[in-house]
Amino acid sequence: MNEYRILIAPLPDADGGGYVAYIPDLQGCMSDGETPEEALANLRDAYAEWIDTYNKLGREIPEPGTYGRAMKAKHHEFDERIEKLDADVKDLRERAEQFSAWLRFSELTGVEPDGPSPSFAPKLC
Incomplete structure (x- = not known):
């Protein structure tokens, strides 16, 4: 888990307050807690479960930095x-x-330029 970037952010009071911790490279790998430290500790458990589930499903586990590279692209x-x-x-x-x-030009002179309307003119049905 140390290779992955971990983000911790406060949750609004309307959402119960506390903090959320997540790993952007691992979609859905997140947890929360009353303090940043608790959110991080809970994230360690979520990470282990996330990795275990992906392995059981035979899914490829994204490399660290994958999310950042995808966002740059x-x-x-x-x-x-x-x-x-x-x-x-x-x-x-x-x-x-x-x-x-x-x-x-056409309105002032009463004369339309010869030929069809210029290429920049709108096409009329």
């Missing part, structure tokens, strides 16, 4: 998605500005 994926959305929004704004200018 998710964070990186999230950052990439945000960058893509930012680029898409910028492109849509540029298209909207171009289309607005095209409409203003």
